[in-house]
Amino acid sequence: xxxxxxxxxxxxxxxxxxxxxxxxxxxxxxxxxxxxxxxxxxxxxxxxxxxxxxxxxxxxxxxxxxxxxxxxxxxxxxxxxxxxxxxxxxxxxxx
Numbered sequence: 001x002x003x004x005x006x007x008x009x010x011x012x013x014x015x016x017x018x019x020x021x022x023x024x025x026x027x028x029x030x031x032x033x034x035x036x037x038x039x040x041x042x043x044x045x046x047x048x049x050x051x052x053x054x055x056x057x058x059x060x061x062x063x064x065x066x067x068x069x070x071x072x073x074x075x076x077x078x079x080x081x082x083x084x085x086x087x088x089x090x091x092x093x094x095x
Contacts, residue, residue, distance in 0.1 A: 012086045015094050019080070023073045030065045034058050 037051035083090070 012080070012083055015083075015086055015091055016077075016080050019076055019094060020073075023069060023076075026069055027066065030062055030069075034062060 034055060037048065037055075042048045042051055
């Protein structure tokens with residue numbers, strides 16, 4: 001029987017999976033801040049263009065957050081590529 005802190009090859013895949021899930025949730029949450037203009041407020045193409053242009057700061061914020069999270073995700077993937085086996089200590093540090 002394995003000891004609780006004994007290294008495990010399959011544990012590495014689980015850590016990578018949970019990390020990918022956390023990044024996916026974070027990326028989803030930041031896009032939820034971009035609200036589509038309501039159809040009651042938009043009656044013409046010019047009003048639609050004005051409403052979309054008013055969202056430009058949110059698009060910029062989204063793009064910067066997406067870029068930052070992507071950089072962290074690539075770094076995390078590079079780190080996970082160096083790990084042969086994992087144990088509970090590594091899992092705790094990863095969270």
